[in-house]
Amino acid sequence: MERFQRLRATLSGDLGSTLFLLLGVLGVLWVIYLTIEQGPRSMIAVLIIGLTDGAIYALIALGYTMVYGIIELINFAHGDVFTLGAFFALAILGLFKLGPGANYTLAAIPILIFVTVVVMALNGLVNIAIERIAYRPLRNAPRLAPLITAIGMSFLVEGAMYLWRGPVDLRFPDLISENRYELFYGNFGPQGKVAPLIDLGVKDIMVVVASVFLVVMLSLFISRTKLGKAMRATAQDRDAAALMGIDINRTISATFFIGAALAGAGGIIYALYFNSIRFDLGFSAGLVAFTAAVLGGIGNIEGAALGGLLIGVIRALNDRYFSASWSDVVIFAILILVLVFRPTGLLGMQVPEK
Amino acid sequence: MIANLRNGKTLRTKLREWSRDSTMIVYGVLLIAAILFPPISTFATGSSALIGLVADAGVWVLLAIGLNVVVGFAGLLDLGYAAFFAIGAYTYALFASYQLGATPLHHAVHLPFWLLLFGAMFVAATAGAILGAPTLRLRGDYLAIVTLGFGEIVPRVFRNLRDWTNGADGIGGIDQPTLPVCIDGPWSQGDSLAIHFGPVNCSFSITDPSAYYVLMVLMLIVCVILVTNLQTSRLGRAWAAVREDEVAAAAMGVNTRNIKLLAFGIGAAFSGFAGAYYGAKISLVSPDNFDFTVSITVLVMVVLGGMGNIPGVIIGALAVYFLEFKFLTDLPRNIQALIDSIGLGPLLDNANPATGWPGIQDFTQRLNYLVLGSILVLMMLLRPQGILPSRVRAQELKAEGSQDDSVFDQQAGQT
Numbered sequence: 113m114e115r116f117q118r119l120r121a122t123l124s125g126d127l128g129s130t131l132f133l134l135l136g137v138l139g140v141l142w143v144i145y146l147t148i149e150q151g152p153r154s155m156i157a158v159l160i161i162g163l164t165d166g167a168i169y170a171l172i173a174l175g176y177t178m179v180y181g182i183i184e185l186i187n188f189a190h191g192d193v194f195t196l197g198a199f200f201a202l203a204i205l206g207l208f209k210l211g212p213g214a215n216y217t218l219a220a221i222p223i224l225i226f227v228t229v230v231v232m233a234l235n236g237l238v239n240i241a242i243e244r245i246a247y248r249p250l251r252n253a254p255r256l257a258p259l260i261t262a263i264g265m266s267f268l269v270e271g272a273m274y275l276w277r278g279p280v281d282l283r284f285p286d287l288i289s290e291n292r293y294e295l296f297y298g299n300f301g302p303q304g305k306v307a308p309l310i311d312l313g314v315k316d317i318m319v320v321v322a323s324v325f326l327v328v329m330l331s332l333f334i335s336r337t338k339l340g341k342a343m344r345a346t347a348q349d350r351d352a353a354a355l356m357g358i359d360i361n362r363t364i365s366a367t368f369f370i371g372a373a374l375a376g377a378g379g380i381i382y383a384l385y386f387n388s389i390r391f392d393l394g395f396s397a398g399l400v401a402f403t404a405a406v407l408g409g410i411g412n413i414e415g416a417a418l419g420g421l422l423i424g425v426i427r428a429l430n431d432r433y434f435s436a437s438w439s440d441v442v443i444f445a446i447l448i449l450v451l452v453f454r455p456t457g458l459l460g461m462q463v464p465e466k
Numbered sequence: 467m468i469a470n471l472r473n474g475k476t477l478r479t480k481l482r483e484w485s486r487d488s489t490m491i492v493y494g495v496l497l498i499a500a501i502l503f504p505p506i507s508t509f510a511t512g513s514s515a516l517i518g519l520v521a522d523a524g525v526w527v528l529l530a531i532g533l534n535v536v537v538g539f540a541g542l543l544d545l546g547y548a549a550f551f552a553i554g555a556y557t558y559a560l561f562a563s564y565q566l567g568a569t570p571l572h573h574a575v576h577l578p579f580w581l582l583l584f585g586a587m588f589v590a591a592t593a594g595a596i597l598g599a600p601t602l603r604l605r606g607d608y609l610a611i612v613t614l615g616f617g618e619i620v621p622r623v624f625r626n627l628r629d630w631t632n633g634a635d636g637i638g639g640i641d642q643p644t645l646p647v648c649i650d651g652p653w654s655q656g657d658s659l660a661i662h663f664g665p666v667n668c669s670f671s672i673t674d675p676s677a678y679y680v681l682m683v684l685m686l687i688v689c690v691i692l693v694t695n696l697q698t699s700r701l702g703r704a705w706a707a708v709r710e711d712e713v714a715a716a717a718m719g720v721n722t723r724n725i726k727l728l729a730f731g732i733g734a735a736f737s738g739f740a741g742a743y744y745g746a747k748i749s750l751v752s753p754d755n756f757d758f759t760v761s762i763t764v765l766v767m768v769v770l771g772g773m774g775n776i777p778g779v780i781i782g783a784l785a786v787y788f789l790e791f792k793f794l795t796d797l798p799r800n801i802q803a804l805i806d807s808i809g810l811g812p813l814l815d816n817a818n819p820a821t822g823w824p825g826i827q828d829f830t831q832r833l834n835y836l837v838l839g840s841i842l843v844l845m846m847l848l849r850p851q852g853i854l855p856s857r858v859r860a861q862e863l864k865a866e867g868s869q870d871d872s873v874f875d876q877q878a879g880q881t
Contacts, residue, residue, distance in 0.1 A: 261843050263842060264840070266839070278828065440618060441626070452604075
């Protein structure tokens with residue numbers, strides 16, 4: 113029995129980390145092998161897909177990780193709040209005569225930015241309402257209770273969108289230029305034909321630039337502002353933070369607001385990139401993003417961003433070189449493996465058992 | 467002395483005691499209803515369609531009883547319960563149909579239903595143990611997400627393993643159970659494997675659901691007795707201890723890991739059991755039958771009925787089943803009739819693309835998610851102990867305020 117426990121400790125501790133390092137090294141070697149075998153061009157195309165998807169996952173993962181960091185609750189509704197952002201954007205863009213049929217014009221860009229800001233605020237308010245109604249009254253209840261309401265909230269938000277627009281794929285206006293840039297011509301094509309090494313779309317650039325901007329703003333906010341400091345303090349020790357004069361309820365509301373605002377922006381970015389949204393999009397996107405948050409180390413902002421990018425790349429590699437129909441299975445298997453072998457994730461710290 | 471007195475109770479005192487016990491009353495009413503239902507519904511509607519519906523409801527009751535072991539007794543949130551259901555159903559489907567003949571194995575296997583009922587149970591329990599062994603030491607919310615992930619993986623695996631499971635089309639033509647002990651005689655009216663017994667017919671077929679109904683009632687009785695005994699056993703008390711305070715339970719010498727693993731395995735076993743029956747009854751299993759909504763529906767049943775309380779869970783399961791599969795399914799038609807009768811028909815009946823109005827029938831069809839979500843949220847906020855609460859569980863879930871003085875607060879509040 114004792115030996116077994118020691119084995120378990122090793123498995124979850126040092127061995128777990130070693131295993132992960134090993135897997136990481138194997139992964140990198142595999143990528144290098146594929147690059148040599150298939151040529152750098154296809155690998156770069158895969159990486160571009162992976163990083164753009166990953167940037168969107170990262171934006172969702174941030175909300176999970178922030179909420180988890182501060183009240184240790186998996187906000188299952190978060191993925192649906194992400195979808196809600198895209199739904200709001202579609203409705204508001206309609207008011208500006210930029211309905212599903214609209215195409216890219218330069219004049220649409222300021223409207224788009226304005227709409228994004230409005231949607232982020234709306235989304236934030238929705239998430240604050242969710243917290244007020246569903247989580248705050250249960251803050252001191254047994255852990256099972258808020259988890260169940262979180263699942264219920266997820267269904268409610270999803271159900272509201274279902275009621276609103278029905279079970280169809282909705283077309284989202286194509287407001288970003290479809291232009292592509294081809295860089296570094298050389299013998300990169302199949303059979304040594306001349307082809308560009310990098311084929312980058314304006315959309316890819318938009319996704320990455322917008323996400324990086326938002327993540328940088330968030331990390332500045334958390335490290336530099338007073339509210340950010342309050343959030344960090346509350347995450348560390350809620351009671352002590354309260355004794356130091358921090359308004360806990362306000363801080364938690366602010367966390368929910370920011371998380372949902374980022375998810376809303378993510379929703380718009382997703383919709384602009386793929387031009388198609390659906391009410392139940394947030395369920396699987398949310399799960400993937402949660403996997404990203406866990407992989408990076410839950411409660412850790414940089415971890416969530418890193419995890420998002422990693423998951424995006426892993427998914428793109430899987431879709432390209434293995435099979436797209438297995439990609440969800442692969443992602444959830446990663447989730448289970450990380451939780452079993454290294455629950456603290458890549459950058460996370462030891463979370464005490466409560 | 468006391469022990470002697472207890473043992474020497476007459477049937478009369480026992481009956482009197484039972485009549486004061488709400489659990490026994492519920493069981494009694496349910497049993498009488500179960501016995502009276504087939505003749506009455508056949509008499510009233512002239513068909514056995516309703517009996518089939520109730521037999522289907524029984525599958526969900528079984529699932530709810532099983533999930534109740536995990537969520538209600540042991541306090542572990544399992545969001546991937548449908549996975550074990552799927553495993554049970556696929557176990558039966560693979561080993562009791564022509565499917566394996568179309569796989570790389572090239573030999574169809576037809577094992578008897580009665581064997582596979584337990585086989586599926588065993589396979590599902592094993593799957594539960596395999597998933598549980600590494601993950602059960604995780605915190606409750608991590609466990610929830612791991613099970614959620616598992617619940618998503620399993621149907622996708624069945625969908626993707628096209629060579630073995632026929633992919634998204636599912637496995638059809640699954641064997642019907644046969645009764646090996648059916649007594650042949652003049653009453654069987656020429657059919658060698660059938661006894662005709664009132665409205666109940668013991669030959670299993672899709673057109674006549676009575677036999678399935680009887681089987682389901684029997685399965686439920688066995689399961690309820692089993693679970694009730696489990697709850698009051700040493701294991702049941704250990705579950706309660708782990709649920710209330712894992713650290714304290716471990717300090718008292720409860721092997722928390724094994725205890726949780728048992729809860730997980732037993733919960734999965736019920737699911738597998740239900741899965742095999744379900745596969746036989748609908749005779750077609752496909753990955754779509756086991757998606758996330760199934761897990762959540764079962765959770766709603768348990769939460770609505772009252773976590774930890776078996777009669778409550780049964781009532782909750784029946785209520786949610788009829789809400790979901792009868793009331794909400796019939797609602798679009800009924801609402802349409804209502805609206806037409808009060809003269810709002812021209813306004814609301816048809817879809818209006820300009821306003822995005824989908825038409826009243828479509829609109830009411832979309833209420834499903836909202837209903838499930840609201841039940842979960844409202845129950846947890848207003849009555850976390852469920853409509854028929856277990857007394858112990860009610861106290862736990864109502865506990866508010868800081869952890870240390872909650873017990874005293876409650877006691878003060880009770881008096």
